[in-house]
Amino acid sequence: MDFNASLRKAVKTGTVFLGRNKTRESIEAGKAKLVVVARNSPESVKNLVNEIDIPVYAYEGSSVQLGKACGMPYVVSALAVIEPGESDILSAARV
Template identity: 85%
Template sequence: MDFNASLRKAVKTGTVFLGQNKTRECIEEGKAKLVVVAKNSPESVKTLVNETDIPVFVYDGSSVQLGKACGRPYVVSTLAVVEPGESDILNAARV
């Protein structure tokens, strides 16, 4: 599975919320099916996602690289996948 391709497809065809605040909201509301965290995310974010039973994928790259993988020209330290759309990204947590 090519994670970057799956991520980009999920962003285009599914429901994905980018950023710490939106990810936190999705976790608290029980909407997130997968949380992706950049390797260099702040400890506060890592602590938040570790306290949930939602599958977490640690992106092996920086938040700049995660933003580019999402097709965005800005930093993305974390994101929540609510609906994967046509993507197989939910399989990433099982890797």
């Protein structure tokens, strides 16, 4: 599975919230099915995902690379997949 391709498809066809604040809100609301965290995410984000019972994918790249993988021209330190759409991204989850 090509994670970047699956991620981009989820962003295009599903519901994905980008950024640490939206990710936190999605987790707290119980809507997130998968959380993706960039390698260089702030400690506050890493601490947040350590406390949840939701699948987490540790993205090997930086927040700049994660933003590009999402097709966005800005950095993305974390994101929450609410609905995967036509993507198989939920199969990439590592708890």
